[in-house]
Amino acid sequence: MDLANFLIQLLNSVQYGLLLFMLAAGLTLIFGIMGVVNLAHGSFYMLGAYLAWSLSAYFGSLTLAILGGAALSAIFGLALEWLLFRHFYQRDHLDQVLLTFGLIYIFEELRSIVWGDDVHGVPIPELLSASIPLTENLSYPVYRLFMSGVCIALAVGLYLLISKTRLGMKIRAGAFNRDMAGALGINIKLIHAVVFALGVTLAAVAGMIAAPIASVYPNMGSQVLIMCFVVVVIGGIGSVRGALISALLVGLVDTFGKVLLPQVAGMLVYMLMAAVLLWKPEGLFKQ
Amino acid sequence: MSTMKANLEVLPRGVQVTLALGLVALVAFPFAGTDFYTQMVTRMMIMAIFAMSLDLLQGVTGLVSLGHAAYFGLAGYALAFLMPQGEAVSLWWTLPVAVLASGLAALIIGFFVVRTHGIYFIMVTMAFAQMVFFLFFDNKVLGGSDGLYINFKPDTTLFGWMPFDLDNKRTLYYFTLAVMLGVYAFLRRLLWSPFGRALAGIRVNEHRMRAMGFGTFRYKLTAFTLAGALAGLAGYLWGTQTGYINPELMGFHMSAHAIMMVILGGMGNFAGAIVGAFAFEYLLHVFKDLPQVGSVNLGKHWQLWMGLFIVLLVTFAPRGILGLVERFGKSRGAGDE
Numbered sequence: 132m133d134l135a136n137f138l139i140q141l142l143n144s145v146q147y148g149l150l151l152f153m154l155a156a157g158l159t160l161i162f163g164i165m166g167v168v169n170l171a172h173g174s175f176y177m178l179g180a181y182l183a184w185s186l187s188a189y190f191g192s193l194t195l196a197i198l199g200g201a202a203l204s205a206i207f208g209l210a211l212e213w214l215l216f217r218h219f220y221q222r223d224h225l226d227q228v229l230l231t232f233g234l235i236y237i238f239e240e241l242r243s244i245v246w247g248d249d250v251h252g253v254p255i256p257e258l259l260s261a262s263i264p265l266t267e268n269l270s271y272p273v274y275r276l277f278m279s280g281v282c283i284a285l286a287v288g289l290y291l292l293i294s295k296t297r298l299g300m301k302i303r304a305g306a307f308n309r310d311m312a313g314a315l316g317i318n319i320k321l322i323h324a325v326v327f328a329l330g331v332t333l334a335a336v337a338g339m340i341a342a343p344i345a346s347v348y349p350n351m352g353s354q355v356l357i358m359c360f361v362v363v364v365i366g367g368i369g370s371v372r373g374a375l376i377s378a379l380l381v382g383l384v385d386t387f388g389k390v391l392l393p394q395v396a397g398m399l400v401y402m403l404m405a406a407v408l409l410w411k412p413e414g415l416f417k418q
Numbered sequence: 419m420s421t422m423k424a425n426l427e428v429l430p431r432g433v434q435v436t437l438a439l440g441l442v443a444l445v446a447f448p449f450a451g452t453d454f455y456t457q458m459v460t461r462m463m464i465m466a467i468f469a470m471s472l473d474l475l476q477g478v479t480g481l482v483s484l485g486h487a488a489y490f491g492l493a494g495y496a497l498a499f500l501m502p503q504g505e506a507v508s509l510w511w512t513l514p515v516a517v518l519a520s521g522l523a524a525l526i527i528g529f530f531v532v533r534t535h536g537i538y539f540i541m542v543t544m545a546f547a548q549m550v551f552f553l554f555f556d557n558k559v560l561g562g563s564d565g566l567y568i569n570f571k572p573d574t575t576l577f578g579w580m581p582f583d584l585d586n587k588r589t590l591y592y593f594t595l596a597v598m599l600g601v602y603a604f605l606r607r608l609l610w611s612p613f614g615r616a617l618a619g620i621r622v623n624e625h626r627m628r629a630m631g632f633g634t635f636r637y638k639l640t641a642f643t644l645a646g647a648l649a650g651l652a653g654y655l656w657g658t659q660t661g662y663i664n665p666e667l668m669g670f671h672m673s674a675h676a677i678m679m680v681i682l683g684g685m686g687n688f689a690g691a692i693v694g695a696f697a698f699e700y701l702l703h704v705f706k707d708l709p710q711v712g713s714v715n716l717g718k719h720w721q722l723w724m725g726l727f728i729v730l731l732v733t734f735a736p737r738g739i740l741g742l743v744e745r746f747g748k749s750r751g752a753g754d755e
Binding site for chain 2: 162166168170215218222223224225226228229230232233234235236237238239240241243244353357360361363364368397398401404405408409412413414
């Protein structure tokens with residue numbers, strides 16, 4: 132593998148890792164703060180991709196579609212939290228698994244009713260459709276760099292939100308001790324609703340920005356869900372920093388595995404997970 | 419944690435009588451029903467074996483596995499690989515080999531997963547099952563996404579004598595019924611053995627069990643392996659009945675269905691798993707068979723109805739059918755005082 136090729140694979144793995152992070156961050160926050168296993172998290176990714184497809188056709192602009200789609204998914208997340216998830220925070224994990232599995236069926240079928248069962252493509256915006264030439268016949272698409280940029284910006288934003296703002300302080304207090312935070316006058320129900328909506332929005336935005344390169348198809352949520360589980364397990368539940376590092380690690384292993392060891396590429400990530408479990412059963416950055 | 423409280427391990431007299439009547443109905447069924455329904459009930463009994471195997475983990479030990487279908491599918495694949503193209507292979511050695519294959523896979527994966535707890539256990543079992551799924555899905559040699567055909571039913575000939583013929587649908591029905599009853603009897607016996615008591619102790623309070631000197635890792639790993647092997651037994655029967663095996667059988671939808679069955683009936687006593695498997699498969703059949711209303715084919719959207727059903731069930735009756743029976747029995751008992 133020469134340098135240019137290596138660079139391309141490296142950029143690809145970072146981009147994939149960052150995309151996984153967007154999904155895993157929401158998942159790990161919802162686990163860590165509300166204690167909910169959410170199998171339907173992949174459905175939010177799918178929802179985002181389908182929103183990007185239909186809204187970009189409607190607005191004629193992917194940027195507007197992403198902004199509008201993010202707002203819609205935040206509202207959707209708030210409604211879902213209020214209607215269902217709120218009543219499951221104190222319930223057994225088993226009940227949460229079933230609830231969210233039932234939701235996967237409902238979301239898949241509603242998707243099929245609203246948007247049909249076809250595979251769709253979302254065009255890359257004009258402005259970002261160029262490629263940066265690396266050598267004579269190798270180049271790197273600008274859109275992938277743009278994706279990484281968006282993910283990094285959101286990751287930094289998330290970090291600042293949680294560690295520097297008043298809201299973030301309340302979120303951390305709620306995660307540390309729900310009852311005590313409530314006794315000190317923090318509206319913990321509101322905090323939970325906000326965190327849940329944030330998780331849904333992050334997953335949906337990931338789906339939206341991935342739509343132009345990954346295409347939009349039924350059941351696209353389930354595979355990405357499992358990868359997110361692997362990321363969260365490796366990183367340690369509840370740790371956003373752990374999710375970032377482990378997402379990048381998974382991105383590297385998966386991308387380079389496909390190039391260097393294509394025979395076992397599908398299993399490498401799970402082997403990584405097994406190794407981490409042997410070493411640290413609670414993940415690398417258990418809080 | 420509501421569902422972790424004591425399970426309905428001792429079945430009330432009323433439930434016992436109902437189960438006995440159900441057994442009589444099952445024995446008589448092939449003489450009353452058509453071939454189609456005989457096959458459907460055979461399938462329900464296979465799922466009941468699968469659900470009971472999961473109940474050992476979920477209901478008895480308190481381990482929620484979201485990857486149990488992997489062991490179910492593996493034994494089916496084992497049968498497909500052992501069955502030559504041109505002739506039937508003997509039941510008497512392929513069945514143990516297939517069950518052992520599933521058990522071995524469960525032992526290896528269990529070695530990693532039983533050291534995790536709660537949420538981790540759920541996610542890790544799912545991830546490993548998905549690894550097995552992709553192993554078969556991605557490799558053409560292993561059948562790929564299309565799966566494999568099993569052209570013959572296993573041959574039951576022993577020393578030139580053939581006690582029964584699995585090609586006969588009614589014989590396969592009774593064979594499956596016998597296996598289901600055998601598994602039920604075995605697991606009920608196991609539940610009250612010192613080993614079963616230790617597993618129940620782990621469900622209630624693992625720390626205390628460890629403090630009392632039980633090596634809970636070994637107990638959990640044994641339970642995981644045993645459950646995987648029994649799931650393999652069900653998978654073998656599935657492959658025998660349908661003559662076809664594909665990666666979907668190992669997917670996480672299948673695993674979640676098994677969890678549903680155990681919940682639907684009521685956990686931790688194996689009878690609930692059987693009832694739940696029958697009820698779930700029947701519901702699936704009803705939802706898929708819904709009629710066309712106007713321009714909308716209701717049956718095509720069965721996932722929507724199943725999804726709504728699951729959400730409603732888990733919201734309003736989280737302890738399933740036997741839980742409702744128990745609640746009903748309690749409220750009546752309270753009225754007597």
